[in-house]
Amino acid sequence: MSGKPGARCAPCVLVFAAALLSGPFLQTGAAQAVPADAHPEVLIVVNANWPPSVAIGEYYRKARAVPESNVLALSYGPRRANFASSEFETIDRATFEASIRDPVAAFLESRGLKDKIRIIVLAKGLPLHVSGAVTPPLATYLRDSTDASVDAELAILFSGKDGSAGVAGMINPYFDSDQAFAAFRVAQPQAVLRYLVARLDGYAQELDPKTGLPADVKALIDRAQARGPAGTFLIDEDAAKTGALSSGNRIFLGPTAAILRNLGREVRHDVTKEFVSNAKDIAGYASWGSNDLANPGPPYYGKIKGALFPGSFVPRAIAVDLVSTNARTFAPPRLETYGQSLIADLVHIGVSGAAGYVAEPVLSGCARPYILFRRYVEGVPAGEAYYRSTPYLGWVNVYVGDPLMTIAEPATIHPTDLDGDGVPDAEDNCVEIPNPDQRDTDGDGIGNLCDPDLDKDGVVTTSWGRVFPPEAAGDIERIALAWQRDVYAPNYDLDGDGKVDATDLGIAQLWLFLPPGPSGHRKTQGTGNAGVPKTAPGMQGRVTRDAAQGAPSGSRAPANPGATPPGPGTSRE
Ligand SMILES: [Ca+2]
Numbered sequence: 001m002s003g004k005p006g007a008r009c010a011p012c013v014l015v016f017a018a019a020l021l022s023g024p025f026l027q028t029g030a031a032q033a034v035p036a037d038a039h040p041e042v043l044i045v046v047n048a049n050w051p052p053s054v055a056i057g058e059y060y061r062k063a064r065a066v067p068e069s070n071v072l073a074l075s076y077g078p079r080r081a082n083f084a085s086s087e088f089e090t091i092d093r094a095t096f097e098a099s100i101r102d103p104v105a106a107f108l109e110s111r112g113l114k115d116k117i118r119i120i121v122l123a124k125g126l127p128l129h130v131s132g133a134v135t136p137p138l139a140t141y142l143r144d145s146t147d148a149s150v151d152a153e154l155a156i157l158f159s160g161k162d163g164s165a166g167v168a169g170m171i172n173p174y175f176d177s178d179q180a181f182a183a184f185r186v187a188q189p190q191a192v193l194r195y196l197v198a199r200l201d202g203y204a205q206e207l208d209p210k211t212g213l214p215a216d217v218k219a220l221i222d223r224a225q226a227r228g229p230a231g232t233f234l235i236d237e238d239a240a241k242t243g244a245l246s247s248g249n250r251i252f253l254g255p256t257a258a259i260l261r262n263l264g265r266e267v268r269h270d271v272t273k274e275f276v277s278n279a280k281d282i283a284g285y286a287s288w289g290s291n292d293l294a295n296p297g298p299p300y301y302g303k304i305k306g307a308l309f310p311g312s313f314v315p316r317a318i319a320v321d322l323v324s325t326n327a328r329t330f331a332p333p334r335l336e337t338y339g340q341s342l343i344a345d346l347v348h349i350g351v352s353g354a355a356g357y358v359a360e361p362v363l364s365g366c367a368r369p370y371i372l373f374r375r376y377v378e379g380v381p382a383g384e385a386y387y388r389s390t391p392y393l394g395w396v397n398v399y400v401g402d403p404l405m406t407i408a409e410p411a412t413i414h415p416t417d418l419d420g421d422g423v424p425d426a427e428d429n430c431v432e433i434p435n436p437d438q439r440d441t442d443g444d445g446i447g448n449l450c451d452p453d454l455d456k457d458g459v460v461t462t463s464w465g466r467v468f469p470p471e472a473a474g475d476i477e478r479i480a481l482a483w484q485r486d487v488y489a490p491n492y493d494l495d496g497d498g499k500v501d502a503t504d505l506g507i508a509q510l511w512l513f514l515p516p517g518p519s520g521h522r523k524t525q526g527t528g529n530a531g532v533p534k535t536a537p538g539m540q541g542r543v544t545r546d547a548a549q550g551a552p553s554g555s556r557a558p559a560n561p562g563a564t565p566p567g568p569g570t571s572r573e
């Protein structure tokens, strides 16, 4: 899937020759042959009530040689309304089901496309956010919230699980997988993850006069197949993060830099308090966005006070920022009431693919940049790499950009020590996170730094704040309680600094509902494949949701001993 139809590249010629030899194309004649890089696995959904949405669908269809019969035009909202505004971005659940979910399902079923389609691309003009009936308190947000992105709900179409509250029981079975998605679907036909959903979105104040597309969206599509310099990956930590939020640096951003270097990429890894600006030729960007305390103020990205934040991007660049509501809108807010940073601004200045959230995801629900960037650099298409990096389904996550985008020059290096900590993967008790000391105080073969499974039931759990009877307490609560009572236990000291505190709690929360690891010592969880159970043990049937929820950034001791996983600096208004 590299190159446009007709693009000049030697490998395309070989692929096309192979297709001719396969038989059927010989009969149809070259003129009618399906291009070798056609994409019959893609469904494009547009809003027939808004011409720019239709134009986006058609432009993308041609760019990726998607069959004309794979375009579904829905009628959403009033005819010719202004879908460039935020007015139609949020939808209630009943309307979502009637005007989006059911028509998409009916289309796939009536055309016999249910299994043939693996990727759904939504064109701007379709709704973004299915609003929850009520906003639960932070302590139970992960259990009770019925907020979702339209995208995440369509990804689990036909599973019967759309509309379910929270994330428990909705662990992504494809998380951290080694498998191509096509193979995964064949191997696990009943898996809740049915479709990789992406959206072509961005600001739409300016339309391209020739095509009628919003200029930002056209550029997003064009850049996905454009060529440029290899560029530099910019990983911008914020040294001002302390306590639970420091896990974002330690577990998400630091390992991303280490793995990318190991894959032979050029990396700029900023570990200071600076919010980097004026960087050149960025190939991938991970940061705290507006949660970086040194941010320049709204709009956070772009030209601000004479500097370009974070800088210029090469074509096919991808981005992750640890910001709760960075995909809440693709209509430009007023500066005075901006809120958090937006990936729409990153797209506007040249990013070609980005992970985002329509509402508070909680730090544990964020896409893992060390998985997304690694897989993308290895040559996995961006949409697929994204779904491998996302731990929960049916949640508030979106991917913006062409899901078929691949990196122009995939890595040719296959490191045997992925995280570069000096311990080969097969012996590394925490394969994806640098832990040169290999500290493993319970001796189970999984290093403390990625082993918050204190009760050894195979998954990191929460009891939603309940700590009595003590044996009913979740792993998260055990650490929270030890911190609160100032009790030291080596197994609870995940980072090995001699204390059990907010930092350990913050690390533990990143594994919520997931198995510990992966470790080279546990064959069931091979490198880069966490072997996630479909349902977290003990979670079935319980409407659990977690205390694990986005505590406002800066919140310290838990109000109750239960879990309060930090959100990425939430502004849950
Ligand atoms: Ca290693």
Ligand SMILES: [Ca+2]
Binding pocket: 419, 421, 423, 428, 429, 430, 431, 432, 433, 434, 435, 436
């Ligand atoms: Ca390691």
Ligand SMILES: [Ca+2]
Binding pocket: 440, 441, 442, 443, 444, 445, 446, 447, 448, 451
């Ligand atoms: Ca261990």
Ligand SMILES: [Ca+2]
Binding pocket: 492, 493, 494, 495, 496, 497, 498, 499, 500, 501, 503, 504
């Ligand atoms: Ca510690």
